[in-house]
Amino acid sequence: MIEFVRNVRLWFAPEQVREEGRTPDYRFSLANERTFLAWLRTALALIGGGFAVDQFLPDLRWGWRVGLALALLAAGVLCSLRAVNHWMRCERAMRRGEDLPASRFPALLGVLVAVVALAMAVVVLVGWEG
Amino acid sequence: MSEAVGPARDPGLQPERTRLAWRRTTLASTVAAVLAAKAALHGGVSVAGIVAGALCCGLWLAFLLLAHRRIVALSGQGVPAALTPRHATAAVLCAVATAVCAAALVVV
Numbered sequence: 001m002i003e004f005v006r007n008v009r010l011w012f013a014p015e016q017v018r019e020e021g022r023t024p025d026y027r028f029s030l031a032n033e034r035t036f037l038a039w040l041r042t043a044l045a046l047i048g049g050g051f052a053v054d055q056f057l058p059d060l061r062w063g064w065r066v067g068l069a070l071a072l073l074a075a076g077v078l079c080s081l082r083a084v085n086h087w088m089r090c091e092r093a094m095r096r097g098e099d100l101p102a103s104r105f106p107a108l109l110g111v112l113v114a115v116v117a118l119a120m121a122v123v124v125l126v127g128w129e130g
Numbered sequence: 131m132s133e134a135v136g137p138a139r140d141p142g143l144q145p146e147r148t149r150l151a152w153r154r155t156t157l158a159s160t161v162a163a164v165l166a167a168k169a170a171l172h173g174g175v176s177v178a179g180i181v182a183g184a185l186c187c188g189l190w191l192a193f194l195l196l197a198h199r200r201i202v203a204l205s206g207q208g209v210p211a212a213l214t215p216r217h218a219t220a221a222v223l224c225a226v227a228t229a230v231c232a233a234a235l236v237v238v
Binding site: 036044054077091 | 140142144145147148151152154155158159161162165166168169172209210212213215216218219221222225226228229230232233235236237
């Protein structure tokens with residue numbers, strides 16, 4: 001948690017990142033940037049999914065519809081914050097010549113998406129209408 | 131055509147791929163903005179809906195501007211500058227703010 005707060009401070013202080021270690025090969029930085037963008041797209045897709053659940057399942061009961069939409073939107077927010085945090089950690093690791101940080105976030109997101117998808121399937125099949 | 135490219139051309143086309151990644155991301159944000167506009171106008175017009183929808187469109191424009199600036203930086207000759215943390219954070223904050231507007235639209 002403290003590590004995360006320190007990282008958040010670094011998001012807004014690029015000079016501090018510049019000072020650490022040596023500048024890596026620019027191709028590694030660009031690859032890291034593309035990974036960041038892929039995660040940002042995932043976040044935007046989750047946010048779009050939240051809108052879509054709200055818009056395209058009007059027959060669902062209010063609680064289910066809003067709950068699923070908010071779960072997807074919260075996942076989108078988490079995913080985008082994690083995207084910039086992980087990008088920063090990778091960039092610093094490359095500058096210091098350390099190993100890239102490991103993460104269990106992809107597994108967590110996979111499980112969450114699976115749970116939401118199962119909930120959707122159940123809701124659509126059983127047809128709890130409002 | 132390929133002979134016209136400068137000597138600093140990267141055989142892995144890394145700047146081009148990164149540029150295209152930014153374009154894909156603007157496309158994803160456009161889809162989110164279109165869904166936001168639909169949500170804002172759905173089921174009668176309300177003041178809260180219009181405000182949230184307009185905010186989403188503004189955030190979409192902000193994201194387009196950020197992506198455009200990065201694409202221009204990547205299009206230059208020679209070694210492109212690295213993405214700055216401020217730039218990345220601004221792009222992420224656009225996505226987060228869109229999600230907050232979406233939550234407001236869904237709940238109201």
